[in-house]
Ligand SMILES: Nc1ncnc2c1ncn2[C@@H]1O[C@H](COP(=O)(O)OP(=O)(O)OP(=O)(O)O)[C@@H](O)[C@H]1O
């Protein structure tokens with residue numbers, strides 16, 4: 023035991039100790055989120071989401087398309103299919119695309135990383151903040167969807183919509199896993215944003231078309247293929263796994279991921295990418 | 310009570326075939342301020358970055374309070390505040406929020422957190438900008454906030470990489486005063502700087518680096534006297550009150566004093582001849598005059614000479 027002025031290792035001048043990693047994660051997520059929701063990006067994305075929702079609302083109200091208004095499930099299926107995955111992808115790119123690369127390029131990492139906090143805590147805290155910010159944007163879209171659904175069909179929301187929502191959240195997690203991974207690889211913030219945007223907006227779907235139509239192979243390794251469960255679960259009956267169409271001498275095959283496969287694909291993308299991204303971030307030099 | 314310590318063991322960082330730092334061995338222990346000098350590109354920032362876990366050593370170890378930064382950064386840096394180069398702060402956070410974040414991460418209890426942040430802000434004279442978004446601050450103001458972030462948790466060890474970089478002359482003087490104030494609080498400060506005046510004024514010891522190699526590490530006086538030109542030496546004396554012309558005349562008449570220059574009303578540069586004995590005699594005499602002598606140290610030009618000679622020899 024020591025007298026006055028005694029200090030223990032791991033405590034600073036006043037004898038206090040450093041918070042646990044979970045509590046530090048919460049702190050980082052809190053301030054990161056505060057930073058996110060004040061940026062122009064957040065408002066741009068919110069505006070895009072509200073414009074999409076407004077357009078859908080107006081078109082459905084004016085033209086009363088049969089596809090939308092024949093049944094509650096049909097309504098949610100059509101509405102959701104128009105925009106949900108795009109909003110998820112845009113949020114993932116906006117909030118995750120430069121999450122890590124920005125720390126290096128903008129030197130904000132120099133402010134955080136010299137503190138007694140593990141890099142994994144910083145990574146996870148930033149991930150949680152990006153997830154919550156994306157969820158906030160997505161909630162706006164969900165709210166308008168449900169409000170319209172309630173207007174036309176009352177509060178009779180089909181259970182499939184609940185499932186679709188859950189899959190959407192999982193998709194968002196996996197998108198952020200991928201965007202964080204790419205943002206950990208690249209030094210330049212704009213390049214990491216560009217690469218994730220190209221991947222999600224073109225490359226994945228192009229590959230999927232090529233693989234399934236030309237190679238006649240199930241694109242089980244593509245995140246966008248797994249994400250199709252978000253739309254498929256709103257179809258009654260659920261589309262069959264492998265559909266073959268005989269057109270003269272040519273056979274066309276379409277693949278629809280069964281729910282379990284879809285969930286497994288998205289979960290695998292999330293786990294693998296998040297882990298790889300973390301390993302890369304842990305090893306990268308701030309120089 | 311364990312003394313605060315900073316240690317580099319064979320610390321090396323190479324980028325491909327070029328080594329920014331080669332085999333640095335250095336152990337700093339106890340409450341004091343150590344200046345870290347060296348030309349541009351010498352490897353100062355590289356060393357400090359390894360001590361704070363920002364980059365990984367190619368070889369060797371960086372230890373803070375005996376804990377390997379590479380192995381357990383959180384524990385190693387738990388008592389350490391650092392400012393490396395010129396960090397950016399999340400642009401949408403206000404000055405206060407950014408510092409609250411750091412204080413919270415570093416475990417300043419919620420009951421005193423706000424006070425600690427306010428105190429740190431006052432210390433760097435940023436009270437006026439407390440609610441300004443960090444993205445709107447000028448470079449110098451940002452650097453003040455960065456300095457506040459390094460000191461907000463009242464750490465025992467501080468690693469500062471050119472803390473006054475980007476500041477205007479008054480800002481530099483203010484940072485010098487802040488760092489001087491930090492020193493009183495019984496801590497170990499390791500500070501890189503190009504301002505030899507600042508180093509002479511604040512630091513007790515000096516480490517000089519060039520081309521990734523340590524050229525010297527010693528007490529300031531010993532370093533400067535070992536390389537003094539012949540028997541002549543320049544010293545600097547500080548007084549608690551303004552020196553009158555009578556006092557100046559008396560000092561000038563002391564044996565061994567060959568030159569005097571009053572740089573400020575309370576700061577005097579003396580040229581002394583006759584080695585340590587002359588210095589001892591002169592110091593005793595000046596102290597005996599009762600003119601308010603409070604400090605006596607080698608002048609910054611002495612450090613400059615030493616520095617230039619060491620750095621030139623290493624080329
Ligand atoms: N990522 C990097 N890749 C290659 N070389 C690097 C890298 N980072 C630093 N260097 C080199 O390492 C050397 C040491 O750099 P360092 O920043 O440590 O110098 P310094 O002593 O802090 O200089 P200054 O006084 O200019 O701040 C320099 O020659 C620099 O070019």
Ligand SMILES: [Mg+2]
Nearest residue numbers: 353354355470
């Ligand atoms: Mg430097």
